[in-house]
Amino acid sequence: MSTVAHPPLKRRIEPLVWLMFSGGGVMAAVFLPVLVFLFAFAFPLDWISPPDHEHLAAVVGNPLTFLFLLGMFVVLLVHSAHRFRYTLYDGLQIKSKRITAVLCYGVAAIGALAAFVVLLTAA
Amino acid sequence: MTTPDVTEPRVHRPTMSTWWWTKKRSYFVFVMRELSSFFIAWFVAFLLVLVAAVGRGDAAYQDFLDWAAAPWMVAINLIAFAFLVLHVVTWFSLTPKAMDVRIRGEKAPAAVIIASQYVGLAVVSAFVLWLVTR
Numbered sequence: 476m477s478t479v480a481h482p483p484l485k486r487r488i489e490p491l492v493w494l495m496f497s498g499g500g501v502m503a504a505v506f507l508p509v510l511v512f513l514f515a516f517a518f519p520l521d522w523i524s525p526p527d528h529e530h531l532a533a534v535v536g537n538p539l540t541f542l543f544l545l546g547m548f549v550v551l552l553v554h555s556a557h558r559f560r561y562t563l564y565d566g567l568q569i570k571s572k573r574i575t576a577v578l579c580y581g582v583a584a585i586g587a588l589a590a591f592v593v594l595l596t597a598a
Numbered sequence: 599m600t601t602p603d604v605t606e607p608r609v610h611r612p613t614m615s616t617w618w619w620t621k622k623r624s625y626f627v628f629v630m631r632e633l634s635s636f637f638i639a640w641f642v643a644f645l646l647v648l649v650a651a652v653g654r655g656d657a658a659y660q661d662f663l664d665w666a667a668a669p670w671m672v673a674i675n676l677i678a679f680a681f682l683v684l685h686v687v688t689w690f691s692l693t694p695k696a697m698d699v700r701i702r703g704e705k706a707p708a709a710v711i712i713a714s715q716y717v718g719l720a721v722v723s724a725f726v727l728w729l730v731t732r
Contacts, residue, residue: 497696503638504689504715507682509723511641513730514648515675519666526731528656534729535652544649551642558635566629568616586642593646597653 492557499554502547536598548590556583627684634685637678644675690715 481487518525534540556579563569563579619625644666651662665671693715694708701710 499638500685500689503682504686505719505722506726507638507641508686508719509726510645511675511679511682512723513727515641515644515666515679516672519663520672523731525663528652528659530732531652531659531730535649548642548646551638555635555639555642558632559639562629562632562635566619566632568614568618582639586639590642590646593650593653597649 492553495550495553496557497554499550499552499557502550503554506547507551532597535594538598541594541598545591545594548594549587552583552586552590553580556580627688630681631684631688634681637681638685640674640678641682686719 513523517523535544560575560579563575564572569575619629648662651658666675690712694706694711697711699706699711
């Protein structure tokens with residue numbers, strides 16, 4: 476047969492964005508509550524005595540933690556950007572699709588890069 | 599020239615108020631659920647500040663804990679946490695609608711799918727607590 480027609484770029488990227496959106500939704504629902512409970516409330520407010528620095532540094536420095544946290548931060552950012560785009564579109568009725576998409580995914584991309592740098596520096 | 603204004607289509611553009619979602623409870627919850635995305639990004643930033651502090655050493659880590667204990671930070675995090683809880687509850691209850699889960703060929707009841715996600719949440723929370731505090 477002749478050459479396979481490639482679907483337009485949008486059609487190829489959109490399923491991936493939705494997949495990452497779902498992955499981010501799961502990570503946010505399952506992993507974020509405990510992390511936020513511990514590091515935003517329990518440890519700073521001394522409900523539970525905070526772990527010492529040496530232990531946390533060892534956990535953060537572990538390559539498995541590095542890979543896991545990087546993956547988690549990236550899908551969380553994609554989830555957030557994707558949903559916030561629709562918050563602007565449906566919620567606030569901001570209909571400039573291209574500008575909001577570029578802004579939302581752009582911030583997510585910068586965030587992902589920042590996450591990579593921060594994790595690499597801390598490890 | 600011809601007269602184009604006769605054949606020009608007159609497009610109906612429905613106008614919608616920016617505040618349409620305040621008119622009904624279910625609309626309001628929908629937009630609040632979508633807005634939870636903003637607070638998830640907030641927590642990514644918060645956790646990255648933590649990781650960076652841990653990377654810089656013990657003093658920076660203690661500073662982070664003090665900073666997070668400031669009343670205004672606790673207030674922001676409480677609001678953000680409320681949105682996170684809304685995300686968790688709505689995400690878990692949407693799963694049976696979004697996924698076709700089958701147990702031995704039978705369609706799994708929605709309640710089973712929802713409950714098993716809360717079990718997953720509990721297991722993960724226990725694991726993270728163990729990993730961080732052991």
